[in-house]
Amino acid sequence: MAHKTLAITGATSGIGRATVQELADDFDEIILLARNEVKAEILKKELKEMNRALKVKVIECNLASLISVEKAALHTQENYEKIDCLINNAGVVSLSRQETADGHELMMGTNYLGHYLLTHYLMPILMKSEAPQIVIVSSNAYGFTTLKSDYFKGKGNVMNLYGRSKLAVLYFMQELHEQFSDQGVRVTAVHPGAVSTNLGRTKQNEKFGNLVYGALRPFFLSPAEGAESTVLAVRNKERYDGMYMHAGKEIRLKPHGRSYYARKRLIKDTIHELYLDEFMEH
Numbered sequence: 001m002a003h004k005t006l007a008i009t010g011a012t013s014g015i016g017r018a019t020v021q022e023l024a025d026d027f028d029e030i031i032l033l034a035r036n037e038v039k040a041e042i043l044k045k046e047l048k049e050m051n052r053a054l055k056v057k058v059i060e061c062n063l064a065s066l067i068s069v070e071k072a073a074l075h076t077q078e079n080y081e082k083i084d085c086l087i088n089n090a091g092v093v094s095l096s097r098q099e100t101a102d103g104h105e106l107m108m109g110t111n112y113l114g115h116y117l118l119t120h121y122l123m124p125i126l127m128k129s130e131a132p133q134i135v136i137v138s139s140n141a142y143g144f145t146t147l148k149s150d151y152f153k154g155k156g157n158v159m160n161l162y163g164r165s166k167l168a169v170l171y172f173m174q175e176l177h178e179q180f181s182d183q184g185v186r187v188t189a190v191h192p193g194a195v196s197t198n199l200g201r202t203k204q205n206e207k208f209g210n211l212v213y214g215a216l217r218p219f220f221l222s223p224a225e226g227a228e229s230t231v232l233a234v235r236n237k238e239r240y241d242g243m244y245m246h247a248g249k250e251i252r253l254k255p256h257g258r259s260y261y262a263r264k265r266l267i268k269d270t271i272h273e274l275y276l277d278e279f280m281e282h
């Protein structure tokens with residue numbers, strides 16, 4: 001049987017952590033693309049305890065720094081002939097306005113641009129798989145907003161800025177599907193639900209965060225429950241191909257989430273912003 005490799009971002013906490021724990025027996029090797037190598041090494045140990053045959057590799061990748069993303073992706077390319085599945089799971093919610101190392105608004109820069117560049121660089125080794133797959137973790141927060149101009153560096157309230165980044169990854173999923181479906185790439189975006197994780201929590205707002213999550217706990221899913229949509233997508237790539245999905249059911253996107261022109265404009269602007277030549281050239 002062919003050796004199967006998964007690469008995932010954001011596995012050091014919450015939904016990503018539960019995802020790799022659930023998928024530990026589905027793959028021969030897991031690449032943890034993580035900004036915090038210490039947390040990733042602890043997770044690596046736990047995964048190895050769950051499945052002794054599993055190979056786990058930690059590669060430093062800070063999605064809020066394009067140089068870090070490039071280094072991580074090139075390192076992956078050098079060390080792996082192919083990967084079979086890429087899960088773009090990492091995400092950030094920032095209550096105050098912050099920027100990435102490259103001057104992009106933090107949520108758009110991390111959740112969308114960092115993942116776009118990572119996918120761009122990993123595409124050649126994904127295409128070496130007999131059944132390549134990309135799963136993108138989005139959010140129904142996409143519905144809060146449309147993509148207004150200056151979306152990479154602009155201002156706004158937290159829900160609008162987070163929503164923009166999650167709308168952008170939904171357009172990204174649709175573009176990948178349109179351009180790579182006939183080359184065998186299967187791509188799905190998922191909404192995990194409202195899940196009790198570290199999302200939006202910082203040292204500064206820890207008390208407040210605990211209070212809010214504590215009060216809302218009965219209404220929130222556990223990380224393992226939140227990982228279910230991603231796991232379903234990974235295990236049923238044909239069934240959910242090209243879909244935005246939650247808990248096994250397709251979510252019909254609102255009209256702005258399906259806008260062809262907004263998507264094409266975003267992709268054109270992204271190529272320009274990242275100094276690339278064309279969409280996912282390889």
Ligand SMILES: NC(=O)c1ccc[n+]([C@@H]2O[C@H](COP(=O)([O-])OP(=O)(O)OC[C@H]3O[C@@H](n4cnc5c(N)ncnc54)[C@H](OP(=O)(O)O)[C@@H]3O)[C@@H](O)[C@H]2O)c1
Pocket residue numbers: 009010011012013014015016033034035036039061062063064065089090091092110137138139140191192193194195196197198199200
């Ligand atoms: N929780 C929800 O209710 C909910 C709802 C809808 C969608 N989502 C989406 O689900 C995904 C997972 O979020 P979660 O709820 O599990 O949150 P979480 O517990 O905060 O986990 C987020 C993960 O992303 C990583 N990350 C954040 N910034 C990064 C960066 N600059 N570079 C690399 N990795 C970075 C974190 O790394 P560290 O461990 O180093 O912090 C962590 O592993 C996100 O895409 C989020 O938008 C969550």
